[in-house]
Amino acid sequence: MPQKTEVELTVQRTEQLAPRLRRIVLGGPAFDEYLAHHLPCTDTYVKLMFAVGEDTVLRTYTVRWVDAAARELAIDFVTHGDEGLAGAWAQAARPGDTLRFRGPGGAYRPVPEADHQLFVGDESALPAIAASVAALQPGTAATAFIEIDGPGHQVELESPADLAVYWLHRDGAAPGTTTLLDDAVRAWPWPQGRVQAFVHGESALLKTVRPYLLDGRVDRKDISVSAYWRRGVTEEGFRAWKKEQQDAVMRPGA
Numbered sequence: 519m520p521q522k523t524e525v526e527l528t529v530q531r532t533e534q535l536a537p538r539l540r541r542i543v544l545g546g547p548a549f550d551e552y553l554a555h556h557l558p559c560t561d562t563y564v565k566l567m568f569a570v571g572e573d574t575v576l577r578t579y580t581v582r583w584v585d586a587a588a589r590e591l592a593i594d595f596v597t598h599g600d601e602g603l604a605g606a607w608a609q610a611a612r613p614g615d616t617l618r619f620r621g622p623g624g625a626y627r628p629v630p631e632a633d634h635q636l637f638v639g640d641e642s643a644l645p646a647i648a649a650s651v652a653a654l655q656p657g658t659a660a661t662a663f664i665e666i667d668g669p670g671h672q673v674e675l676e677s678p679a680d681l682a683v684y685w686l687h688r689d690g691a692a693p694g695t696t697t698l699l700d701d702a703v704r705a706w707p708w709p710q711g712r713v714q715a716f717v718h719g720e721s722a723l724l725k726t727v728r729p730y731l732l733d734g735r736v737d738r739k740d741i742s743v744s745a746y747w748r749r750g751v752t753e754e755g756f757r758a759w760k761k762e763q764q765d766a767v768m769r770p771g772a
């Protein structure tokens with residue numbers, strides 16, 4: 519695997535995909551350097567670098583697509599008010615602004631051997647889900663459960679697969695406070711054969727959907743599951759929480 523890199527790209531244009539989902543298209547002379555390191559994963563992510571006083575603060579984001587011919591890449595940001603760094607930056611970003619990041623990382627890609635592809639996530643996972651369903655083989659059986667604010671927040675998902683998409687509406691509830699995804703996955707008639715699953719979003723998903731899938735339904739090697747953010751804490755707080763969870767797993771009886 520190539521070494522990671524650190525580049526600074528320039529905002530070429532922005533696009534409002536949904537009321538709280540903003541695409542930032544980036545390019546510039548350092549694009550070729552990034553491309554040399556891009557991974558063949560559909561959940562490829564980078565660490566955005568924001569200067570806060572003397573410190574550099576990192577935020578993790580999926581590379582939604584890379585267009586080698588146009589020498590551009592896109593990142594889709596969930597905007598969630600003025601709180602935080604990355605969402606607020608994306609909300610205000612204009613052509614000519616610059617964004618520095620390091621990476622990439624990534625681990626998931628749909629395998630053609632699976633009989634069914636399952637995707638479960640909220641808006642933060644939508645960029646990776648969109649990139650994944652676009653990369654499926656024609657005719658693959660696939661199902662996506664995606665939690666969003668409401669009907670006006672759906673986006674077009676392009677896929678050559680035989681894809682069923684269920685948009686689950688929070689209808690006024692705050693992100694990260696519902697059991698919509700868990701309820702929908704449990705009510706879903708489980709398909710025959712080998713299922714590969716991609717499950718990401720707010721941290722509560724780990725407590726609900728993950729045990730259900732791992733209870734004999736999906737093999738460990740066929741599941742990509744992790745939290746992408748945690749309600750009420752910044753990414754630093756989220757990383758500290760993840761470490762606590764890992765430490766607890768390492769301490770039997772904890």
Ligand SMILES: Cc1cc2nc3c(=O)[nH]c(=O)nc-3n(C[C@H](O)[C@H](O)[C@H](O)COP(=O)(O)OP(=O)(O)OC[C@H]3O[C@@H](n4cnc5c(N)ncnc54)[C@H](O)[C@@H]3O)c2cc1C
Pocket residue numbers: 563577578579580581593594595596597598601602603604605606641642643645646693745746747748749750751752753754
């Ligand atoms: C591998 C990976 C890939 C990711 N890809 C994407 C992506 O492509 N697009 C994307 O938008 N996010 C993505 N995320 C999630 C993103 O890193 C977090 O949402 C991050 O906390 C946002 O940073 P911030 O500076 O905007 O907010 P922070 O400063 O981290 O948090 C400020 C406040 O906002 C809340 N908050 C954070 N995220 C959300 C949210 N999505 N909805 C509502 N409230 C929120 C926090 O709980 C906190 O209260 C990804 C995360 C991982 C680990």
